[in-house]
Amino acid sequence: MKIESQHVVSLTYDLYVKQxxxxxxxxxxxxxxxxLTFLYGVGQMLPKFEEELSTLSTGDNFDFKLSATDAYGEYDEEAVANLPTEMFAGTDLPEVGAILPLQDNQGHRFQGQVVSVVEDAVIVDLNHPMAGQELHFKGNIINVRPANPEELSHGHAHGADGHHDH
Incomplete structure (x- = not known):
């Protein structure tokens, strides 16, 4: 079956980045x-990733690269935040390398990686871990099927066979 909007796609992939x-x-x-099982065409995946898969069907192999711009963006030297140590009152200060779940004033959730801890602040890099990198995907389309009504109303796939895995 060919991949179309509001179909559930299951695929294997290997993701490579340049060293x-x-x-x-x-x-x-x-x-x-x-x-990887996802509802195609509803914005869950990178737009260029979906575009690369748009002509494929069950059983097809793929091999494509996404530029940093089409993936997670270029690395932004300015995307670093100084979090006051008071934010961590009552808990241990995070270690360098730790990933912190954060939320902005609008309620958007995102992650930051601790790059250093100084006397009065924790310095966090807010770039996506793969920012600035070209992504090379190789894989195979295992299955394509129309999404069921529950999946469409929820806006996401419920697994390769359409059922939740509990």
């Missing part, structure tokens, strides 16, 4: 046992 020496390293995978 400083120019070679590619595998950073993420989805297997046949645990595929």
């Amino acid at each position: 400083e020496d120019g070679t590619e390293a595998l950073v993420e995978s989805a297997t046949e046992e645990q595929p």
Whole structure:
């Protein structure tokens, strides 16, 4: 079956990013046992990722690259926040490298990685961990099926077979 908007797509993939020496390293995978399953065309995935899959059908292989601009954006040197240590009152200060769940004034959730801890602040990098990187996806379309009414009303897929895995 061909991929269309409001269809549930299950696929395997290997995601590679370039290392400083120019070679590619595998950073993420989805297997046949645990595929990536998503509702196509509702904005869950990167737009260019969906565009690359738009002509494919069940059983097709894919191999494409997304530029940093089409993926998670260029690295922004300004996207660093100084969080006052008072925010962490009653808890231990996070360690360098820790990922903090944050929320802005509008209620949007995002993550930041602690880059340093100084006397009165925790310095957090708000860039996506893959910002500034070209993403290279290789994989296979395992299954494509129309979404069921419950999935459409919820706006997401309920697994490869349309049922929640509890």
